[in-house]
Amino acid sequence: MANKTIKIVVEGGNVKPGPPLGPTLSQLKLNVGEVVKKINDATASFKGMTVPVTINVDVDTKKYEISVGIPTTTSLLLKKAGAQGPSGDPSHKKVGNVSLDDVIEVSITKKPSLTSKELKGAIKSVLGTAHTIGLTVDNKEPKSLVKEIEEGKYDEIISKYVDKWNGSEA
Structure with missing residues (x-):
């Protein structure tokens, strides 16, 4: 055979x-x-x-x-933002905005191909991609959200998605 x-x-x-x-x-x-x-x-x-x-x-x-397979993180984020393609100059030219919920959903979708063990780590990784392709998240720079996530500012929102991340959606 x-x-x-x-x-x-x-x-x-x-x-x-x-x-x-x-x-x-x-x-x-x-x-x-x-x-x-x-x-x-x-x-x-x-x-x-x-x-x-x-x-x-x-x-x-x-x-x-x-x-x-699973589309690239870039493709998933651009679709959520309704953008045609990544920015050639992400520091100065933004191509769209997504919500933190969008970022979390992309993180969960990409779980099988990410190295992150925890949802927070996956979210920070996806935020890095958002920054690189010229997206803002909730109209903020993704890098500032990474810092706020590390400070625990979004723990309540993230906790709502932990079951879905762990594969035991309620």
């Missing part, structure tokens, strides 16, 4: 059957239209964001499995 793995990065809900994916799927004798439709369906909730996708194919039986 020979398996082939295809790893691609796609725009959520907007995969086309053309190169490079189409020819690769054709070589494996898969129905290109069917696979593309399944990828688009599986990534529809990430419309407009770049998403990693893995297709595992059993070349003997032509059965395949599609696994959708």
Whole structure:
């Protein structure tokens, strides 16, 4: 039983059957239209964001499995802000604003790929990304929120999300 793995990065809900994916799927004798439709369906909730996708194919039986990864922190934050792309000059040019709740939700979404053990650490990491791409959070510089989080100013808000972070949402 020979398996082939295809790893691609796609725009959520907007995969086309053309190169490079189409020819690769054709070589494996898969129905290109069917696979593309399944990828688009599986990534529809990430419309407009770049998403990693893995297709595992059993070349003997032509059965395949599609696994959708998590979009980048940048993509998730830009979508929450409604921004087109990151700022080329985040210190002087802001591209949007998100709420602290948005940052916490992105932190929880990204948990599997973050090294943070605690929610606070994950939030500070996502705030770093927000700063780098030119976003403000609750109309403040993300760096100032990191300091305020370390001081415990947002403990009450963060505590509301701890169960969700731990995977035991109430």
